[in-house]
Amino acid sequence: MNSTLISKVKDSFINKFNANPLMIFSPGRINIIGEHTDYNDGFVFPAAVDKGIVAAFHKSDAKVSTAYAIDMNESITFELDKLKPSSEGSWENYVLGVVAEMQNKNKVVGNFNIAFSGDIPAGSGMSSSAALENSVVFGLNALFNLGLSKTEMILISQRAEHNYVGVNCGIMDQYASMFGIENNALLLDCRTVEATPFEINFKDHELILINTNVKHSLSDSAYNDRRSACENIASLLGIKALRDATEADLLTIKDQVTPENYQKALYVVQENNRAIKASQAMLDGDLETLGALIYGSHEGLSKQYKVSCDELDFLVEQAKLNAHILGARMMGGGFGGCTINLISKNAVEAFKTTVSKAYKAKFNKDCSIYAVKLSNGTHVIK
Helix, strand or coil: CCHHHHHHHHHHHHHHHCCCCEEEEEEEEEECCCCCCHHHCCEECEEEEEEEEEEEEEECCCCCEEEEECCCCEEEEECCCCCCCCCCCCCHHHHHHHHHHHHHCCCCCCCEEEEEEECCCCCCCCCHHHHHHHHHHHHHHHHCCCCCCHHHHHHHHHHHHHHHHCCCCCCHHHHHHHHCCCCEEEEEECCCCEEEEEECCCCCEEEEEEEEEEECCCHHHHHHHHHHHHHHHHHHHCCCCHHHCCHHHHHHCHHHCCHHHHHHHHHHHHHHHHHHHHHHHHHHCCHHHHHHHHHHHHHHHHHCCCCCCHHHHHHHHHHHCCCCEEEEEEECCCCEEEEEEEEEHHHHHHHHHHHHHHHHHHHCCCCEEEECCECCCCEECC
């Protein structure tokens, strides 16, 4: 956790609201494998990280509540009985949506002030949105002693994203952020919403993230389109979700769907299997197999699910040229953001130099490279 960030948020809150706040940390997440499988009731393999959102809360005696986004130097006031979504794409909806969904569960939230800031790199695909949602629901649950369980809280966060933000996300981001365990990744079954923790020991390898620093504009609409395509094919097959399909099942309806949608469904079935195989590879300490599965994930995301972009594909191709990297893939919703790379510790610095130069030469812009530590989930900062 970033002590400078914690101090900044606390000081900003005190300066603005003249009160000593309840402090919450809610982490972002990485996902080792299992991309776009969560909304298909499948398996994913995320972990909370040491970058996230720090939020400060205090009850307010005013007749309105105030939310202050420190990094944007923007604040809004709102009445709790008149909540409605703000204009599309604004940070306010993550806050307003959570409050509204808590009210929909008949929880009485009083007026409050919140200030927040974060150190998740913008557009990195590490899910700052889920971190913010979880910080709000966790903080208000503690502030007003509402008795919500962690599972209830993440479902509130998810519904806020659906109903106020307009992204029909699965449950992975909220789950990983809320339930993260230090030094562990979580094999999450998105149907049962139950996870098995795996202590991560990559021996002489580590994970690094490379941010393309691009975000292509069709990401949200393309996300919802792909979810819709998956649901339509599941319906054709007479199953609840593609989690229940096999490759043989898909062949039976191949002539009833477009070739593009067939490939998308095939990707989901194959990626689900890769996530399960990855957990076994981790148990076996077989990093070569894990790396091959990670490369296979990217191939499917790029060629079948078509959510990659030139910048992400270039970074993965650069990784393949380096014998010290066992696996690399795009991470997150796609169309920009980060690649995740499983690399030998003693090769990190040299690769950072070569990949940075190659990316700059190709795209005339800089990539950014981060190391992350696996963190505990959303919690009160003592």
